[in-house]
Amino acid sequence: MNNFEYYNPTRIVFGKGAIANLERLVPATARVMLIYGGGSIKRNGVYAQVKAALGARAVVEFGGIEPNPAYESCLEAAELARREGVDFLLAAGGGSVVDATKLIAALVPFTGDDPWQLFVQRGVVMPVTALPFGAVLTLPATGSEMNPIAVISRRETREKRAFDSELIYPRFSILDPEVTFSLPPVQVRNGIVDTFVHVVEQYLTYPADAPLQDRQAEAVFLTLIEEGPKALAHPADYATRATLMWCATHGLNRMLACGVPTDFATHQIGHELTAEYGLVHAESLAVVLPALWRLRKAAKLQKLSQFARRVWGVDEADPEQAADQAIERTVAFFHAMGMPTRLQDYGINAEEAARVISTRLGTRALGERKDVTSDVAADILRQA
Amino acid sequence: MNNFEYYNPTRIVFGKGAIANLERLVPATARVMLIYGGGSIKRNGVYAQVKAALGARAVVEFGGIEPNPAYESCLEAAELARREGVDFLLAAGGGSVVDATKLIAALVPFTGDDPWQLFVQRGVVMPVTALPFGAVLTLPATGSEMNPIAVISRRETREKRAFDSELIYPRFSILDPEVTFSLPPVQVRNGIVDTFVHVVEQYLTYPADAPLQDRQAEAVFLTLIEEGPKALAHPADYATRATLMWCATHGLNRMLACGVPTDFATHQIGHELTAEYGLVHAESLAVVLPALWRLRKAAKLQKLSQFARRVWGVDEADPEQAADQAIERTVAFFHAMGMPTRLQDYGINAEEAARVISTRLGTRALGERKDVTSDVAADILRQA
Numbered sequence: 001m002n003n004f005e006y007y008n009p010t011r012i013v014f015g016k017g018a019i020a021n022l023e024r025l026v027p028a029t030a031r032v033m034l035i036y037g038g039g040s041i042k043r044n045g046v047y048a049q050v051k052a053a054l055g056a057r058a059v060v061e062f063g064g065i066e067p068n069p070a071y072e073s074c075l076e077a078a079e080l081a082r083r084e085g086v087d088f089l090l091a092a093g094g095g096s097v098v099d100a101t102k103l104i105a106a107l108v109p110f111t112g113d114d115p116w117q118l119f120v121q122r123g124v125v126m127p128v129t130a131l132p133f134g135a136v137l138t139l140p141a142t143g144s145e146m147n148p149i150a151v152i153s154r155r156e157t158r159e160k161r162a163f164d165s166e167l168i169y170p171r172f173s174i175l176d177p178e179v180t181f182s183l184p185p186v187q188v189r190n191g192i193v194d195t196f197v198h199v200v201e202q203y204l205t206y207p208a209d210a211p212l213q214d215r216q217a218e219a220v221f222l223t224l225i226e227e228g229p230k231a232l233a234h235p236a237d238y239a240t241r242a243t244l245m246w247c248a249t250h251g252l253n254r255m256l257a258c259g260v261p262t263d264f265a266t267h268q269i270g271h272e273l274t275a276e277y278g279l280v281h282a283e284s285l286a287v288v289l290p291a292l293w294r295l296r297k298a299a300k301l302q303k304l305s306q307f308a309r310r311v312w313g314v315d316e317a318d319p320e321q322a323a324d325q326a327i328e329r330t331v332a333f334f335h336a337m338g339m340p341t342r343l344q345d346y347g348i349n350a351e352e353a354a355r356v357i358s359t360r361l362g363t364r365a366l367g368e369r370k371d372v373t374s375d376v377a378a379d380i381l382r383q384a
Numbered sequence: 385m386n387n388f389e390y391y392n393p394t395r396i397v398f399g400k401g402a403i404a405n406l407e408r409l410v411p412a413t414a415r416v417m418l419i420y421g422g423g424s425i426k427r428n429g430v431y432a433q434v435k436a437a438l439g440a441r442a443v444v445e446f447g448g449i450e451p452n453p454a455y456e457s458c459l460e461a462a463e464l465a466r467r468e469g470v471d472f473l474l475a476a477g478g479g480s481v482v483d484a485t486k487l488i489a490a491l492v493p494f495t496g497d498d499p500w501q502l503f504v505q506r507g508v509v510m511p512v513t514a515l516p517f518g519a520v521l522t523l524p525a526t527g528s529e530m531n532p533i534a535v536i537s538r539r540e541t542r543e544k545r546a547f548d549s550e551l552i553y554p555r556f557s558i559l560d561p562e563v564t565f566s567l568p569p570v571q572v573r574n575g576i577v578d579t580f581v582h583v584v585e586q587y588l589t590y591p592a593d594a595p596l597q598d599r600q601a602e603a604v605f606l607t608l609i610e611e612g613p614k615a616l617a618h619p620a621d622y623a624t625r626a627t628l629m630w631c632a633t634h635g636l637n638r639m640l641a642c643g644v645p646t647d648f649a650t651h652q653i654g655h656e657l658t659a660e661y662g663l664v665h666a667e668s669l670a671v672v673l674p675a676l677w678r679l680r681k682a683a684k685l686q687k688l689s690q691f692a693r694r695v696w697g698v699d700e701a702d703p704e705q706a707a708d709q710a711i712e713r714t715v716a717f718f719h720a721m722g723m724p725t726r727l728q729d730y731g732i733n734a735e736e737a738a739r740v741i742s743t744r745l746g747t748r749a750l751g752e753r754k755d756v757t758s759d760v761a762a763d764i765l766r767q768a
């Protein structure tokens with residue numbers, strides 16, 4: 001097991017009717033900016049519940065945060081927050097809204113010249129303070145509700161990048177599974193695949209003498225595989241929705257990454273596909289992952305065969321064949337969730353994508369051994 | 385799944401050489417009280433590492449914290465801390481030292497009349513502030529390093545009670561598996577059994593539509609069962625020790641309790657056995673648990689048979705027989721760890737213990753349905 005540090009001060013308030021807790025969670029004298037997306041919160045009742053719980057607090061609204069939230073929108077929101085003297089942010093939405101809120105929290109007091117350096121020089125240029133904020137989650141998928149990471153897209157340059165800081169942990173996140181009943185099936189599908197891939201990226205590398213973390217990851221896989229089909233079949237089944245929501249949080253609250261190597265290459269190549277071709281985040285992951293596994297099978301053989309045996313119940317002594325079966329079973333699961341797994345399903349030419357994306361990746365080296373160069377990424381995309 | 389709230393701001397710093405991080409984790413200007421137990425930290429090198437990392441900081445020492453830490457010692461330590469103007473506490477030891485430090489942190493600024501009311505009126509009389517403190521863990525077992533609970537024994541009245549408060553989370557806990565190499569086998573055994581029982585108490589109740597939490601608990605069981613024998617056979621195997629240490633933290637960082645019923649009756653009856661007969665904490669648990677399961681089998685049948693199938697690999701269709709096998713397998717595991725499971729192993733008459741302990745429990749009602757009255761506890765002890 002590798003040395004590690006784990007710190008996660010986000011308070012999770014989970015369950016039916018949990019939004020009412022805003023009343024005690026948001027400081028009584030706060031001047032709040034309520035940040036949301038395309039307005040679904042006004043249709044599904046979340047907006048009304050939030051406003052009721054905030055009571056007499058002064059609220060400035062900033063709606064219209066995009067899927068793959070735009071850097072430009074965050075700059076605009078931060079400007080408004082400064083002008084209005086806002087001292088607390090409240091995100092109401094999915095991972096995009098939470099991620100945007102994290103960046104806005106860092107931007108409001110930011111005094112450097114160029115905030116994009118937070119992303120380009122991640123870990124070097126760091127915020128020194130941030131506004132406090134909380135979240136009301138409406139779409140379980142990204143785990144952003146309990147981590148210190150924001151993924152932001154810059155429209156001007158078609159870049160999609162991440163930054164992280166302990167200052168951008170939500171003070172609290174409210175998770176009411178009932179607000180997910182009205183999600184369209186395609187968003188349920190996206191959340192399940194996104195969670196699944198997050199867990200893969202913290203598990204499917206090389207053995208690292210971390211049997212507890214392995215089994216904790218397998219716990220999430222097994223649960224997603226059991227509960228995913230139920231959620232699509234019975235959208236208003238509370239227990240299933242609650243479990244999927246809690247799975248998504250565990251997918252990326254970073255506990256699974258404690259002491260183990262990680263391979264976020266699928267996400268990083270996927271981000272480029274989203275930035276270039278506009279694929280939805282989870283769609284990009286489902287396209288990249290199986291191709292990456294096929295190409296990197298030798299390097300991941302021990303974990304792939306463990307995954308085959310423990311998660312998919314594959315009874316096959318030959319590790320290569322077990323790995324192949326695990327890949328097929330995973331692809332079949334994605335398909336059963338309604339998720340395509342090929343670039344051609346989106347009318348994208350794999351050869352062209354390989355060329356374009358490898359150029360975008362430039363000299364970046366990805367993967368648990370930093371050996372997924374842009375050439376390797378090109379090979380992955382040719383097989384996607 | 386039940387509604388829940390989860391908040392855990394303790395920073396875990398895990399790995400080889402981690403004690404050196406005290407230099408950055410303890411405020412540079414702190415006036416520190418270093419709290420420890422019987423002095424094993426002076427023999428195993430922890431004391432020297434701690435002192436080196438604290439550098440020029442002013443340090444007051446308070447040694448001699450007992451196993452089952454004494455309320456009376458905590459009062460004395462708090463008095464000394466006040467007299468010396470201490471503003472930061474540092475525990476170096478096992479769960480007893482960490483628990484004592486939690487109480488001392490609450491006692492130093494306590495202004496009420498009778499601090500024992502924190503225990504007797506748990507959740508009603510609460511601390512309003514506490515000194516900040518950190519921990520260097522030397523014995524993985526209780527999970528105290530990442531939870532807000534202190535279990536304290538009052539010598540004067542032979543009571544053993546718990547209290548909890550968000551104010552008594554450690555600011556940080558340092559977990560270096562290498563410091564556990566020199567533990568005697570009996571303490572390794574105790575830590576494994578304590579962890580196992582913590583997980584049981586958050587899992588083995590009635591089904592609560594919480595499949596993720598079930599599998600997360602099973603992850604810890606499976607890991608303990610695999611790694612426990614290795615730790616006894618190869619005391620200096622780093623990977624095994626690291627895994628057991630991380631298992632113990634997960635056993636009671638309260639994540640497993642999210643959204644599910646819990647049954648801490650084994651601990652509560654065990655505390656009385658310790659207070660009355662001086663059994664070591666883990667010994668008391670290993671005596672109570674199998675008897676409790678046998679008596680409460682019907683109420684716990686569904687979970688016991690799931691436990692049999694998933695954790696022990698029992699292939700038995702009849703739930704009753706599966707449950708019986710799970711109980712036997714668990715007892716055999718405790719024995720393999722070197723842990724007795726009968727009162728008579730300690731020369732205690734079960735009939736007498738039933739009478740004495742049920743009197744001590746009085747009107748308290750334990751268990752996931754609050755139906756383990758003192759009479760039921762007496763029946764459990766008769767079978768122990």
